[in-house]
Structures are given as C-alpha cells and as structure tokens.
Amino acid sequence: MSAPIVVHPPQGSGGRRVTVHGQIVGLAHDDRDLLEFLRRAGLPDAESLLDDSTWVLWRGGRAHHYEAA
Template sequence: MKMPVIIYPPDSSGGRHVRSGTEDLGVAHSQHDVVELLHGAGLEGIDEVEIATTSVIDWHGGGPDVWAPPDR
C-alpha cells in the first residue's frame, strides 16, 4: 500500500469509512475491522496495537478508541 490510509470520523451508526488514496476499503465498526480491511488491501502484518501508532494511518475525528456516533 503506497498511499496513507485515512479513517474518517464515525458516522451515525458508529461506522468509520476507511480509504487509501482514491480506493474505498470499506467501513469499520471496530479496531479489528480496520485490521481486516488493511489486510484485505495488502497491508499484512499490522495488528490492533500498531494501528494506533503507525504513521501509515491518519485518524480523523478521533483515534482508534472512538467508535460512537457523534452527539447531536
């Protein structure tokens, strides 16, 4: 994976869209989901601990511990 991964803020269901460059990798509802999406995109060897610290991932709207929908 050449492009950085962007994980967008939680939507109204708590899902976070995951994108790499122009490729939509899917929607994650947990850290485990993020890892699975990254593995599916070819970023093998990353785990739930590393997603919090790797420079490959740019978390928008909160880090890997934020999954609740925003308050209105």
C-alpha cells in the same frame, strides 16, 4: 506526504469509513474490521501500524473509537 490509510470520522449510525490511498475499502465498526480491510489491501501485519501517524490518519473523534458522538 500524508498517511496512506485514513480512518474517517464516526458516522451517525456508527462505524468509520476507511480509505487506503484514496480508495474506500470499507466501513469499520471496530479495530478487527479495520485490520481485516488492511489485510485485504495487502497489509497483513497492520496491527503495529494503527497508532503510527505516518501510516494511519484518524480524522475526527478518538483513535480506536467507532461510535458517533
């Protein structure tokens, strides 16, 4: 089973698309944005999940890094 939350690679203009169970929930420019999207998706205590690979898959780029290379 793959992680239900995917933080996709940084886009050229900055920010990372975020999906939860395959559904796009927004474009995060920082961890605050990401946490807000997860709160809206029903995960109010998501802060502790951000570095848990069973919950969050950070694709392309470093975790918690939102600027394009």
